[in-house]
Amino acid sequence: MTVSMLLILFLYGLIFGSFFNVVGLRVPNKTLFKQKRSYCDTCERTLTWSELIPVWSFIAQKGKCKECKSKISLLYPTMELATGFLFVFTYYITGFNADFIFALLLIAMIIPVTVSDIVYRRIPNRLLLFFSLLFVNYRLFYPLDPIWDSFIGAGFALVLVFLIILISKGGMGMGDLKYYTLFGFIFGLSHFLLLFFLSTLYGAIFGLIFAKIKKLGRKAKIPFGPFIGLSALTVFYFGDALIQWYLNLFL
Numbered sequence: 001m002t003v004s005m006l007l008i009l010f011l012y013g014l015i016f017g018s019f020f021n022v023v024g025l026r027v028p029n030k031t032l033f034k035q036k037r038s039y040c041d042t043c044e045r046t047l048t049w050s051e052l053i054p055v056w057s058f059i060a061q062k063g064k065c066k067e068c069k070s071k072i073s074l075l076y077p078t079m080e081l082a083t084g085f086l087f088v089f090t091y092y093i094t095g096f097n098a099d100f101i102f103a104l105l106l107i108a109m110i111i112p113v114t115v116s117d118i119v120y121r122r123i124p125n126r127l128l129l130f131f132s133l134l135f136v137n138y139r140l141f142y143p144l145d146p147i148w149d150s151f152i153g154a155g156f157a158l159v160l161v162f163l164i165i166l167i168s169k170g171g172m173g174m175g176d177l178k179y180y181t182l183f184g185f186i187f188g189l190s191h192f193l194l195l196f197f198l199s200t201l202y203g204a205i206f207g208l209i210f211a212k213i214k215k216l217g218r219k220a221k222i223p224f225g226p227f228i229g230l231s232a233l234t235v236f237y238f239g240d241a242l243i244q245w246y247l248n249l250f251l
């Protein structure tokens, strides 16, 4: 593991992160392949190449459009940096192997879903369907042990989250249900249980902080997709260790 390797992966992560932003912003509008170049949301001017440089363009322009001075969302450089960090961290944990490919698929799904859920409060079906096909194929080559754990995980997730939606009336949506179910399939039952627990924990912690800062009541709606995605990454990197630690408490 060389420093130059990590640096190259980080730069790739920034570039891919920039693309994942575009996917998350355009897939819900069905404009992913219709608009060729990136443009300013406010003045609709096509961006020059220097304005397309991930993170740097945001810093150089002090977070504003060069032309109309409208604010550029902090979400974009944040997601670019997150992707860069995740690429490096994944390589650090897994090296180059099947797990690395698996993590890239996870990141490529989670970042656009997070962007879409934050911006539009929606988890696009098209994204989930596209990545479901890729993950089913991945599991054909690298099945869980035992193989039916994928179906137990997905079935359990579907029933659990469906019941929660029925009982809570509006806390979680159908997008969350599908997203959780896909992760049940991907990770199997025990890791899904950990993922579900972590997502509610992250959501609760964020909800408390958010309520304090914004002085909003409990009714303020927070999109849940970002917490599901963050939990899936936690489970991928630390799931085995966390489950082992938990079991050791009782055995």
Ligand SMILES: [Zn+2]
Pocket (backbone or CB within 6 Å): 040, 041, 042, 043, 044, 045, 065, 066, 067, 068, 069, 070
């Ligand atoms: Zn502009």
